[in-house]
Amino acid sequence: MMARMATTANLHSMTLADVRDLLGADVLNGDDLSIKVEAVGAADLLSDVLALSKTGTLLLTGLVSPQVIRTAIVADLCGVVFVRGKKPGPDILSLARESKIPVLATPLKMFEAAGRLYRAISEST
């Protein structure tokens, strides 16, 4: 199922560490969790990410492939969260490490993960 990319308004203070806590996520790559999340988008269609995201967007996705990381590189995303408990393989993680793309994984489904982040953002603005 393809979800259209939805991008939130600008965030003021959310970091990757906040995202990890809000989503009960494992950090699979990334040493610096103080990186600021400029916006959040949820999509399984990478062309939508390329068309609609802006620099510093955090991508929530259920799609697991090296192209997700390459999309993050190309579009200057601040990180990727794999939803629904999906675990990326070693090829994907080594690409993320080489290219310094933070990767998180949450057991939550896309809708709930996006909802929790949306609520946190709404409450903080």
Place this chain on the structure above:
Amino acid sequence: MYHVLGKDFSNAGKVSTSIKDTLKRLGVSPAVVRRVAIVSYEAEMNLVMYATRGEMSLSVSSDAVTLKVDDEGPGIPDVSLAMQEGWSTATPEMREMGFGAGMGLPNIKRNADEFEISSEVGRGTRLFVRVTQNMQGSP
């Protein structure tokens, strides 16, 4: 000049990340780098998905970055149809990778200041994209 092989899905996108590194190293502004990288990535995915093989060439001058893509492949019978958002001939396998939803060529055009496409059925497709930049005054 970069070479791309059709159906080489595991490497799809590698050329574009390398193009992005090159542009960054040359001191091209981040906004232009991002636009060219998006153009290049969509073009590279099209090449991997549909063509047999192809070449991508990048050139950088003080006022523009240009990308030329030339492939050997089935070509596009109706280019104006292919330019419409959502029109696609992608297989389920391509869609599972997050591409092939009929957004590629429109995305390329959106990020280009100049855009030309020509295609011959049974031969291949050529793409020319120019993104203007102003390097004067940049460090």
